[in-house]
Amino acid sequence: MINHSFFSAPFRPFFLFGSLIGILFPMYWVGILVNDYAFPDSFIAPIDWHAFEMIFGFTTAILTGFILTASAHWTNKPMMSKGPLVLLFFFWVLERTLFLIPNIPAALLLFAHLPFFSLLLAHLYKKFMDDPPKLFSFGLIFTFLFIFKYLFLLGIYYDMPNFVSYSKEISLNLITMIIVLVTGKIFPFFTSKACPEITITKRPYIEMAAKLIVLFIIFTPLLPQPGLVQAILFLLAGALHILRWLNWHPLKTRKVILLFSLHIGYLWMIVYFLLKGLGHFISPLNFSAAALHSFTMGTLGVLILSIMTRVALGHSGRPLKVNQSFYWALILVNLGALIRVLMPIALADYYLESLHYAMGSWTLGYIVYLVGTAPILWKPSLA
Numbered sequence: 001m002i003n004h005s006f007f008s009a010p011f012r013p014f015f016l017f018g019s020l021i022g023i024l025f026p027m028y029w030v031g032i033l034v035n036d037y038a039f040p041d042s043f044i045a046p047i048d049w050h051a052f053e054m055i056f057g058f059t060t061a062i063l064t065g066f067i068l069t070a071s072a073h074w075t076n077k078p079m080m081s082k083g084p085l086v087l088l089f090f091f092w093v094l095e096r097t098l099f100l101i102p103n104i105p106a107a108l109l110l111f112a113h114l115p116f117f118s119l120l121l122a123h124l125y126k127k128f129m130d131d132p133p134k135l136f137s138f139g140l141i142f143t144f145l146f147i148f149k150y151l152f153l154l155g156i157y158y159d160m161p162n163f164v165s166y167s168k169e170i171s172l173n174l175i176t177m178i179i180v181l182v183t184g185k186i187f188p189f190f191t192s193k194a195c196p197e198i199t200i201t202k203r204p205y206i207e208m209a210a211k212l213i214v215l216f217i218i219f220t221p222l223l224p225q226p227g228l229v230q231a232i233l234f235l236l237a238g239a240l241h242i243l244r245w246l247n248w249h250p251l252k253t254r255k256v257i258l259l260f261s262l263h264i265g266y267l268w269m270i271v272y273f274l275l276k277g278l279g280h281f282i283s284p285l286n287f288s289a290a291a292l293h294s295f296t297m298g299t300l301g302v303l304i305l306s307i308m309t310r311v312a313l314g315h316s317g318r319p320l321k322v323n324q325s326f327y328w329a330l331i332l333v334n335l336g337a338l339i340r341v342l343m344p345i346a347l348a349d350y351y352l353e354s355l356h357y358a359m360g361s362w363t364l365g366y367i368v369y370l371v372g373t374a375p376i377l378w379k380p381s382l383a
Contacts, residue, residue, distance in 0.1 A: 002082050002083055002086055003082060005378070005379065005380040005381070006377070006378055007081060007082055007085050007086055007089075008081050008082075008380075008381070009069055009079055009081060009315060010064065010065050010068035010069050010079065010080050010081075010085055010088075011065040011066065011068075011069045011308075011311050011312065011315060011377075012065075012377045012378070013065075013085070013089045013377075014061045014062065014064050014065030014068075014089065014092070015061075015062065015065045015308045015311070015312060015373075015377055016370070016374060016377045016378070017061065017089075017092075017093070018057075018058055018061030018062045018065065019308070019366050019369060019370050019373075020370070021053065021057050021058045021061065021096065022058045022304075022362075022363075022366050023363045023366045023367055023370070025050070025053050025054070025057065025058065026050075026054075026359050026362060026363055027359060027363055029046065029049075029050040029359075030355050030356060030359045032046045033046070033352075033355065034352050034355060034356065040099075040100060040101065040102035040103070040104075042102060042103050042104065043099070043104060043106055043109055043156065043157075044099060044156050045156075048152075048156060048164060049099055051168050052099075052152060052153075052168075053096070053099075054296060055149075055168065055171050055172065055175070056095070056149050056152075056171075057092075057095070057096055059175060059300055059304070060092075060145070061092060062304045062307070062308060063175070063178060064088075064092070064120060065308075065311075066182075066307060066311060067124070067138065067142075068080050068120075068123065068124075069311060069315060070311075071124065071127045071128065071134075071138075072127070074131070074134065075127055075128065075130070075131060075134075077127055080123060084119075084123070087119065088116065088119050088120060088123075091112075091115040091116035091119065092116050094112055094116075095112060095113055095116060098112055106157055109153075110153055110154075110157065113149070113150065113153060114150075117142075117145075117146035117149065118146075120142065121139070121142055121143060121146060124138060124139050124142060125139050137181055138178070138181070141174050141177055141178055141181075144170075144174055145171060145174050145175070148166075148167040148170050148171045148174070149167070149171065151163050151166070151167045152164055152167035152168060152171070155167060165221070166221050166222060169221045170218060170219060170221055170222075172292075172295065172296075173214070173217055173218040173219075173220075173221075174218060175300075176214055176217075176269070176295070177211075177214050177215065177218060179269065179299070179303065180210065180211055180214050180241075181211070183262075183266060184207060184211070186262075187248050187262065187263075187266075188200050188248070190259055190262070190310075191248065191249075191253065191259065194253070194256045194258070194259045194320070195252065195253055195256060195259065198249050198252050198253070200247065200248055200249065201247065203243075203244075203247055206240065206243050206244050206247060207244065209240050210237075210240045210241055210243075210244045213233060213236055213237045213240055214237060216233055217230070217233050217234065217237060220233060227280050228280060230276070230277075230280065231276075231277045231278075231279070231280035231281065232277070233277075234273045234274070234276040234277035235273070235274065235277035235278070237273040237277075238270055238273035238274040238277060241266075241269065241270050241273060242270055245263065245266055245267065245270060248263065250263035250266075250267070257322060257326070257327065257330070258306065258309065258310055258320060258322055258326075261302060261305070261306040261326075261330050262303065262306045262307070264302050264306075264330075264334065265298070265299055265300075265301075265302035265303030265304075265305075265306060266299075266303070268294055268295070268298030268299040268301075268302055268303075268337065269295065269298075269299040271294045271298065271341075272291055272294045272295040272298065272299055275290050275291035275294055275341075276291040279291050284345055284348075285345065287344075288341075288344035288345045288348070289344070290341045290342075290344065290345055293337065293340040293341050293358075294337065294341045297333075297336055297337035297340050297341070297358070297362060298334070298337035298341065301333045301334075301336070301337055301362060301365075302330070302333055302334060302337070305329060305330060305333055305365070305366070305369055306330075308369070308373070309322060309326055309369070309373065312373050312376045312377055313376065315381070316376050316377075316379075316381040316382060317381040317382035318376065318382055323372060325368050325369065325371060325372030326369070326372065328365070328368050329365045329366065329368040329369040329372070330365070331365070332361050332362070332364050332365030332368065333361070333362055333365035333366070335361045335365075336357075336358045336359070336360070336361035336362030336363075336365060337358075337362070339354055339357045339358040339361060340354065340355070340358035340362075343357070343358070
């Protein structure tokens with residue numbers, strides 16, 4: 001099994017099983033919330049489990065598959081595969097499994113969450129050792145992501161809700177920073193390949209400002225009075241990232257759906273910045289968690305779907321052409337995000353029903369994605 005093509009590249013197991021988590025765990029969470037499904041909450045409450053798994057289960061799996069695959073090409077070094085990849089994947093699966101075992105000893109659970117990120121960080125630091133900018137950016141961000149993942153767990157263990165809240169928010173900010181760094185590399189490159197007629201003018205001041213504003217945002221939850229400062233920074237981030245996005249000429253890419261879908265995901269991040277900033281002044285936006293889900297279901301949902309599809313096709317030797325299943329998956333994931341963001345604001349009396357609709361649309365989108373892509377992830381490359 002170690003020598004099977006499934007473990008020939010990191011994107012294969014992490015994209016496949018990350019997507020499965022993105023289907024099964026939201027379904028289970030809504031079932032817990034609305035239908036009183038049983039949950040073994042001897043260590044963690046269901047709402048914290050949901051947040052933890054969507055950040056450190058689903059999103060981290062896709063980030064791992066992407067960064068380990070892309071870094072091999074960025075550095076011209078061998079890609080993680082076979083035994084080391086199986087071991088890393090095993091520890092990720094172990095983390096997902098232990099939460100669902102009733103009466104799991106807390107010490108075992110805390111210990112079991114150490115190996116995955118430790119192995120991942122060791123590999124990234126080794127990979128980027130000769131590339132200080134990437135070592136400083138990606139290595140440092142993933143290190144902080146590991147730290148705040150563990151602070152999240154320690155906050156649960158020692159019953160310190162502030163630790164849990166800070167860790168969740170800062171982790172999402174770190175993931176936002178990863179998205180900003182990665183999109184700065186891949187959007188111009190993908191555009192030059194798919195739409196060579198589009199000329200993207202380099203605007204270093206906008207690029208630098210767009211990155212710096214997110215960098216400033218990362219640790220603002222730790223400020224004594226973060227509300228107004230955060231609001232101003234998020235509104236500035238929204239304005240700067242609109243300029244950045246428009247500079248990539250997103251509407252000119254609409255005939256190339258695999259590229260245009262990335263721009264849709266990025267637009268969701270701009271919506272997140274603006275809603276996060278406005279939420280300080282408009283209480284219904286805060287109460288409905290509109291900003292949070294515009295990022296988790298909109299930004300992450302759409303960008304992850306698009307990047308997984310492109311990487312799976314490109315790194316398995318297949319043409320970068322999508323079939324109808326991708327269109328349907330894209331529509332369904334966007335629809336799920338729209339329902340989750342808008343209905344609690346506009347139709348608050350139907351909040352619980354809206355969770356069913358949003359979850360159903362999201363999960364169906366990822367089911368459609370998996371039906372179309374799982375064979376590509378499992379079968380050997382064509383070239």
